[in-house]
Amino acid sequence: MNFVCQQCKQPLHIDASLVDLTPSAYDLVASSLPPAPSASHGRQTSGAEKLAQLPAPQSAKSAWRNSVQGAPSSPVASPTQRRQPPRAPAHPSESFVLLQDSVIRNIPTQLPQTSHAKRPSFSKGRSSAPAQPAPPPEEPTHPNPSPLSHHLRSSLRLFNLLSSRTDLDHPLCAECTHILLATLTRQLEETKKERDGYIAFEKEVKKEKDREGSGVNRLEAEAKIERLKDEERLAIEQLKTAERERQQLEEELKSLEREEAALEEEESEFWRQHNAHLLKSAEQASQLAALRAAYAADSATLDKLERTNVYNDAFCIGHDGVFGTINGLRLGRVPGVPVEWAEINAAWGQTLLLLYTIARKLDFTFENYRLVPMGSFSRIEKTTGDKATYELYGSGDLHFGRLLHNRRFDFAMVAFLECLKQITDYVRSQDPQVDFPHQIVKDKIGEASVKQQFSQEEAWTRALRHVLLALKILLKWTTNGSNG
Secondary structure, eight states: OOEEOTTTOOEEOOOHHHHTOOHHHHHHHHHHSOOOOOSTTTSOOOHHHHHHHSOOOHHHHHHHHHHHHHSOOOOOOOHHHHTOOBOOOOOGGGOOOOOOHHHHHTSOTTSOOOOOOOOOOSOOBOOSSOOOOOOOOOOOOOSSOOHHHHHHHHHHHHHHHHHHHSSSOSOOOHHHHHHHHHHHHHHHHHHHHHHHHHHHHHHHHHHHHHHHHHOOOHHHHHHHHHHHHHHHHHHHHHHHHHHHHHHHHHHHHHHHHHHHHHHHHHHHHHHHHHHHHHHHHHHHHHHHHHHHHHHHHHHHHHHHHHHOOHHHHHSOEEEETTEEEETTEEEOOBTTBOOOHHHHHHHHHHHHHHHHHHHHHTTOOOSSEEEEOOGGGOEEEEOSSSOEEEEOOOOOOOSHHHHHHHHHHHHHHHHHHHHHHHHHHHHHHHOTTOOOSSOEETTEETTEEOOOTTSOHHHHHHHHHHHHHHHHHHHHHHTSTTOO
C-alpha cells in the first residue's frame, strides 16, 4: 500500500527502517514520546487570570496591563495550522488508512475484520472540552501473517502511537516536517521572550515590595530633598562657571585660529620665496657650471695654443742632403743635382719672409735696408746713400742682360746677410747666452761666401745652409715665451 502525507496529501515512500521496525525500536520510540494529554491540560488559563493570581500591588498590575495592551500580538499561526479545526484528541483506533484497490484485492480473506472509525486527515488541535483518552485497542494476533499485513500493522501501529501522543496526524512528508519545525521553533522563541518578561516583572514587583517595606519617614525624605537641592544649586553654579570658561576658551580658540591662519599665510609666502630662491640658485648654478666648463675648455685651448709654435709650422727649416731646405724648398745648387731656379727663388722668398717676420716680432728696424718679401720675386731696397733695389731671385740664362741681373742678385744676397748680421747682433745684446755657430763677415758666413758669381756651387750652397741655421736659431729664441 502507499502512504500519503496527512498535511499536503502527497504520496510518501516509507523508509525501510520504519517498515522493518523491531519491537525494541518501537518501545524506544514510545518511551521518548510525551505522555498522552489529559483533561486537566485541556483548559488554558488566560493572562488576566494569571495576573490576578500574582501577589503584586495594583499599580504594578495596571502598568503590566497597559504594556500588554500596547504590545504586538503573538505571532500568527501558519496557514496549515489555521486550517486545522480544534478537536479532542482521538484514540489510535479512530485513525484510518487509505488503501489502494490493488492492496485490497491482495488482502487475505482470513484476516479478522476490525472496524476503524474514519476521520479527516488533518492536524489535530487542542480542544477546550475535556476528553478522556480511550485505551489503545488490542492488536489481534495472526498465526501466519503475510509480509504485507505484518508491515502494514507495524507502520499503522507506529503512526497511531505518534498521532495519539502528539497534536498532529502522522505520517508527514519532509517538507511539511520542516515547516512544522520552523513553526515550533518560532513558538519556542516567543515563549522564551514571554518567560523573560515575566521574570523581569517579578523582579520589579520584588523591588517595589522592598521599597514599601523599608518605611522611609517624611523627615528623612525632606532632608534628602534639601540635600539634593543644594547639590543641584552647586551643580548649576559649576555649570555656569564651565559655560563661562567654555566661552573664554572659544574666544581663545578663535584668536589662535586667526594666528594660525596668519602663520599659514606667512609660511606659504616663505615657501614661495624659498622655491623662487631655489629656482634662481639652480639657474645660477647651471650658468656657473656652464661658464666653468667653457673656461676649462678655453683654458685647455689656450694651453694648447701656447704650446703650439705657429712659426715652426709656417717656416719649417731642415736639410735634404747637402741642401738646406725651408718648407721643403731646396736652397742652393751642386753639380750633378740640378735644382730649378724657380725652386731656389721660392726658397729665397720664404727665407726673406722669415727674416722680415722675426724683425717685426722683435720690433727691430734694419739700418740702411728695407725688406720687401714678394714670394719668388722678393727684393731688398737700400734706403740710404745711393738708393737702389736688389732683386733676390736669379736665373740660369747666360745672355748679357741676365748676367747683369745675377750681379744684382749677388748684391741682394749680401744685403740679406748684412741684415741677418744686424739682427743677430741685437739678439746677442739681449741674451749673451745665444750662440750662433757661424760668424758673419761682409759677404761670408762661416768662411763661405753667399755670392753666386765667381764661386763654386758647393761653397755657395754651404753658405746658404749656414744662413738657414742662423735663421732657425733666431726663430727659436724669438718664439720663446720670455722673448719677443
